[in-house]
Structures are given as C-alpha cells and as structure tokens.
Amino acid sequence: MLGKGLTGRVVVPSDSQYEQARQGYNKAINKYPAAIVYCLDYCDVANAILWSREQGVELRVRSGGHDYEGYSIGTCSLVIDTSPLNGIKINLADNTVNVQAGTRLLSLYEYLYKFGYTFPGGTCPTVAISGLVLGGGIGLSTRYLGLTADSLLEANMIDFAGRRLTANCCCNSELFWALKGAGGGNFGVVTDYKFKLKKVDGITVIQLRWDDNRAARNSFLQVWQGWLPHLDRRLSLFGGIYKEGAWVNAFFYGPPEEARQILQPLLNIPGLTLSNIAYVPFIEAVKIIGAMYPKREAFQAAGRFVQRHFSQAELEQILGIMDKAPSDRNSSIRVYSLGGAVRDIGAAETAFTYRQANYIIAIASAWEETDAAEAHREWVKAGFDYIYTITRGSYINFPYSQTPHYQQAYYGSNLRRLQCVKQTYDPYNLFRFPQSIELPL
Ligand SMILES: Cc1cc2nc3c(=O)[nH]c(=O)nc-3n(C[C@H](O)[C@H](O)[C@H](O)COP(=O)(O)OP(=O)(O)OC[C@H]3O[C@@H](n4cnc5c(N)ncnc54)[C@H](O)[C@@H]3O)c2cc1C
Incomplete structure (x- = not known):
C-alpha cells in the first residue's frame, strides 16, 4: 500500500484528540501541525514521507515528544509519530535486544530487567529510545557502560524515498556513524534499533541533598569539578545547585560501603539533609530516580560541555547567576557526569564528538503560570550567555534555539562529515x- 496517501491513525485540527496529540513534554511549546500521523507499521512511515513530498508539506519526526x-x-x-511502534524483543542467544522507535525508557528497562539485563539509558521514564540514542544519550550508567549510542549495533531507517535501509558497521556504515549522536530528525525516520545488553542484578542508588544551604552550593561545585576527572567509572552522577541548595543522584555498580568511601568528598560537605545510599534491585533504582520527573512541565533549558576546571571567580559568577533565578526551587544549574567509558571511544568514531568533556552543565528553569515565562526565559538566556563563554560545544539532546552557530556547537569537528552524510x-x-x-x- 505504498504511496496511497496517509495511512495509520491520522489526527487533524478538527479532531477532538488534536489538542492532546499536539502536546509534547514541554508545555511551553505551542505548535499547530496540519496533521499528526500515528504510524502503526513501517508502511505508514514510508507513506507519510511520500505524502509530505507529494503535497509539499514539511514534515517532523516524533517519538517520545521530549x-x-x-x-x-x-x-x-x-x-x-512513531509512538505506536513500541515492540521489544530480547535475543538471549547473543545478549542483544531489538527495540522499536517509539518505545519509552521505563518500559524498556522493565522488560530487560525481567531477563536480568540493562543498557545505558537516560533517567526520565517517558523519554523515547529514539531521541535519546540518536543524540548520544547520557544517564546514570554512562561512565560505566558508555553512551546509549555506544551500545547500538544496528538501526533501520526509512529514507526520503520511502526505502527501508539497514545501518550497521558494515552496511550504510557512514549513516550508522551519523545516527550515533546526530540522527535525531536529520536523515530519515528510524524505525527500530538493535542494542547490546549488560547483565545486571542490584546496584547502589544514591540521593544526596543539601536543602536550605546556600554555602553548600559553592562546596558542591568545587568538589564536583576536582573529584570527577579521577572518579571510579562505576559511579555516574546527575546533580546541581538551585537558589537554596544542592543535590546529587547517582548509580554505583558496586556495594554501598564502597560507594560511601568514594563519595566521601561529597559527604563531607556540611549540612546534608538527605543521604540515601542503598543497594536495591536495578529496576528499583531506575524507578526511584524516574519518580522525580513531573508528567509534563513548561520549561526552558540548555546544555553545554565542560572541558576544564573553573576558577573560583568563574564559580562565583555561576553562583551569582543562580542568586538571580526567578524561582527558588524550579530554576537550577545542573551537572551531568561524563568521562569513564565515554572516553574509551575516539571523537571521530561516532557523531558524538565531545568525548573528552568532563561533564555537561545545563541551565534550566520551569514555571507554572504563563505570565512568568518571560522572566524564566530571560534568566536562562543570561545564564547561557555566560556559560557559553567558559564551555565548548552543546549537547544536541539539550538543544537551545539561541545557540550561536548551532551546527558547529552540536557537532564540532564532525560537522563536515555529517553534512556529507546528509x-x-x-x-x-x-x-x-x-x-x-x-x-x-
Ligand atoms: C524530562 C526530561 C528528561 C531527560 N533526561 C535525559 C537524560 O537522562 N539523558 C539524556 O541524554 N537526555 C535526556 N533528556 C533529553 C532527551 O534525551 C531528548 O529530549 C530526546 O531527544 C527526547 O527523545 P524523544 O523521542 O522523547 O523526543 P522527540 O521530541 O520525539 O524527538 C527528539 C528529536 O529526535 C527526533 N526523532 C524522534 N524520533 C525519531 C525517529 N524515529 N527517527 C529519527 N529522528 C527521530 C525528533 O525529530 C527530534 O529532533 C531529557 C529530556 C526531558 C524533557
């Protein structure tokens, strides 16, 4: 049935489901598509591509909408929209899994854990595998197991002519290279992936908080940047500061006693209000961290790669930005650990070029009332403008529309090669x- 117009479940503005169908995770985005086609099989994807060409209607590709x-x-x-394509099939003979494009992370983690496996995914339960892996993909297993894209063995993609191409290290290898870090929306619609897996049982989940403790923010940033470059790769952390304090969430692939020793520099920061370091089944750890995300929110955020140690003056500038935040709790400057297994692969081996960065720094602000949006956006912009001057490169999965020379920022030295793949x-x-x-x- 190829080339027979739009097939699948089509939602247009006059449909009662349209309002809900056009919403993504970020409530601040208000766009009005001509139609949304929910693809139930790969023919629906090909037909949608051909229809968009015939009709001269621009297309966008969506999986989890984050x-x-x-x-x-x-x-x-x-x-x-590939969200109905959410099948998962494990191959126990070779420790791999086939995952369709619209699969959400929590369903994938849950499915794999039943067989005693995992993969290095992200932390938000409702992010889809597609956007995550096609932009690289970081999470609380990254330093130990690499980026999500580093576990990718193969992908199938439907191209501009409606053809389904297989990309792996032997076949369409340049496309495969590009999909590992620069694939989101750029080359075609990826329909499914094959990943290698890692056996897992229990791990140590870590949650540290310094609430109502402004002094802890400076100590946290100091410890973070001094300690991270030499850190045991079994530990991956996401943390940050807000107006009134600091926090860390982490996974450690080892026992809690050892985690405690490694975490000592952070545990020594005075005024901890929460210190949870517990050995739990892997899936529990995923759920504990995943439960922190709201169902949807209105926000603005941007993320940059950090390659060097910041001076005390630079840290004070960052703290100064934080002090001007529009929200006590919902504005933050976040840090996401890299290093470890991310550095085992060279900058040109995949499209994810910033392999040598120590961590990602992001500035984020979320609001509830629409009339507060402008203040939050202005704060993010001012913070980004400063952070931009002390960092090099932006993370494509934390995109920001105001990024200067965005192609160079996201892809650095891989840009020309990516344009050839394009x-x-x-x-x-x-x-x-x-x-x-x-x-x-
Ligand atoms: C609350 C929250 C938590 C997050 N946590 C993490 C995290 O822990 N780690 C991390 O690395 N990132 C994280 N992110 C960022 C996230 O990885 C990116 O937003 C990702 O692109 C989302 O993928 P998606 O499929 O859900 O989104 P979508 O909005 O559907 O897609 C994102 C991009 O990928 C393209 N795309 C989607 N599907 C396909 C497809 N089938 N074929 C080709 N291109 C496609 C889209 O066109 C778009 O450019 C988080 C984001 C949010 C909002």
Whole structure:
C-alpha cells in the first residue's frame, strides 16, 4: 500500500484528540501541525514521507515528544509519530535486544530487567529510545557502560524515498556513524534499533541533598569539578545547585560501603539533609530516580560541555547567576557526569564528538503560570550567555534555539562529515527543522 496517501491513525485540527496529540513534554511549546500521523507499521512511515513530498508539506519526526525546543513538531507540518511502534524483543542467544522507535525508557528497562539485563539509558521514564540514542544519550550508567549510542549495533531507517535501509558497521556504515549522536530528525525516520545488553542484578542508588544551604552550593561545585576527572567509572552522577541548595543522584555498580568511601568528598560537605545510599534491585533504582520527573512541565533549558576546571571567580559568577533565578526551587544549574567509558571511544568514531568533556552543565528553569515565562526565559538566556563563554560545544539532546552557530556547537569537528552524510541520505533536505544539519555548501 505504498504511496496511497496517509495511512495509520491520522489526527487533524478538527479532531477532538488534536489538542492532546499536539502536546509534547514541554508545555511551553505551542505548535499547530496540519496533521499528526500515528504510524502503526513501517508502511505508514514510508507513506507519510511520500505524502509530505507529494503535497509539499514539511514534515517532523516524533517519538517520545521530549525535545526541549519542540523540534519534533511544527506549525503547518505533518508530524510522523512513531509512538505506536513500541515492540521489544530480547535475543538471549547473543545478549542483544531489538527495540522499536517509539518505545519509552521505563518500559524498556522493565522488560530487560525481567531477563536480568540493562543498557545505558537516560533517567526520565517517558523519554523515547529514539531521541535519546540518536543524540548520544547520557544517564546514570554512562561512565560505566558508555553512551546509549555506544551500545547500538544496528538501526533501520526509512529514507526520503520511502526505502527501508539497514545501518550497521558494515552496511550504510557512514549513516550508522551519523545516527550515533546526530540522527535525531536529520536523515530519515528510524524505525527500530538493535542494542547490546549488560547483565545486571542490584546496584547502589544514591540521593544526596543539601536543602536550605546556600554555602553548600559553592562546596558542591568545587568538589564536583576536582573529584570527577579521577572518579571510579562505576559511579555516574546527575546533580546541581538551585537558589537554596544542592543535590546529587547517582548509580554505583558496586556495594554501598564502597560507594560511601568514594563519595566521601561529597559527604563531607556540611549540612546534608538527605543521604540515601542503598543497594536495591536495578529496576528499583531506575524507578526511584524516574519518580522525580513531573508528567509534563513548561520549561526552558540548555546544555553545554565542560572541558576544564573553573576558577573560583568563574564559580562565583555561576553562583551569582543562580542568586538571580526567578524561582527558588524550579530554576537550577545542573551537572551531568561524563568521562569513564565515554572516553574509551575516539571523537571521530561516532557523531558524538565531545568525548573528552568532563561533564555537561545545563541551565534550566520551569514555571507554572504563563505570565512568568518571560522572566524564566530571560534568566536562562543570561545564564547561557555566560556559560557559553567558559564551555565548548552543546549537547544536541539539550538543544537551545539561541545557540550561536548551532551546527558547529552540536557537532564540532564532525560537522563536515555529517553534512556529507546528509547529502547522501537526504539530498533534498526533506528532514529539516530549525536546528537541523544543513546540506554542504
Ligand atoms: C524530562 C526530561 C528528561 C531527560 N533526561 C535525559 C537524560 O537522562 N539523558 C539524556 O541524554 N537526555 C535526556 N533528556 C533529553 C532527551 O534525551 C531528548 O529530549 C530526546 O531527544 C527526547 O527523545 P524523544 O523521542 O522523547 O523526543 P522527540 O521530541 O520525539 O524527538 C527528539 C528529536 O529526535 C527526533 N526523532 C524522534 N524520533 C525519531 C525517529 N524515529 N527517527 C529519527 N529522528 C527521530 C525528533 O525529530 C527530534 O529532533 C531529557 C529530556 C526531558 C524533557
């Protein structure tokens, strides 16, 4: 049934489901597509691509709808939504799993854990595998097991002509290289993935908080940057500071007593209000961290790679930005550990180029009342403008529309090669959005 118009479940503005269907995770994004097609099989994806070309309607590709800037949706566009494609199949013979594009992370973690396996995914339960892996993918297993993209063995993608291509290290290998860090919305619609897996049982989950403790913020940033470059790779952490304190969430692939020893520099920061270090089944750890995310929220955020130690003056600037935040609790400067297994792979071996960074620093602010949005956006912009001057490179999965020279920022030294891949696999630039990879000049 290829080329027979739109197939699948089509939602248009006059449908009662339209309002809900156009919403993504970020409530601050308000875009009005011409149609959303929920693809029930791979033919529906190919038909949608061909339809968009025939009709001259721009397309966007969506799986979990968590893009910070809403690049998976566009006003007057056709949204190709893969969320119904959410099948998972484990292959016990070779410790791999086949996962369809719209699968959400929690269902994948739960499925795999039943067989005693995991993979290095992200922390938000409702993010879909597609956006995560195609942008690299970081989480609380990253330093031990690498990026999500580092576990990818193969992907299938439907291209501008409706053809289904297999990409792996032997076949369409340049495309495969590009999908591992720069694949989101740029080359075609990826329909399914094959990942290698890791056996897992229990791990140590860590939650530390310094609430109502402004002094802890400076100590936290100092300890973080001094300690991280030499840290045991079994430990991965996401943390940050807010107006009134600091926090850390982490996974340690080892026993809690050892975790405690390694964490000593952080535990020594005075005024801990929560210190949970517990050995739990892996899936419990995933759920404890996942439970911290709201169902949806209105926010603005941006993330940059940190390669060097900040001076005390630079840390004070960061604290000064934090002090001006519009919200006591919902504005934060966050840090996401890299290093460990991320550095085992070279900068040109996958499209994810910033392998040598120590961590990602992000500035984020969320609001409830619409009339507060401007103050939050202005704060993020001012903070980003400063952080931009002390960092190098932006993380494509934490995109920010105000990023100067965005292609260079996201892809650095891999940019030219990515533009050649674009030329080969999407020669008419069908797969484009405000920060997509452009064809070479
Ligand atoms: C609350 C929250 C928590 C997060 N936590 C983490 C984290 O722990 N680690 C991390 O690395 N990131 C994290 N992120 C960022 C997240 O990885 C990215 O937003 C990711 O792109 C979302 O994927 P998605 O499929 O859910 O989103 P979508 O908005 O559907 O897609 C994101 C991008 O991928 C493209 N895309 C989607 N599906 C396909 C497909 N099938 N084929 C080709 N392109 C496709 C879209 O066009 C878009 O450019 C988080 C984001 C949020 C909002």
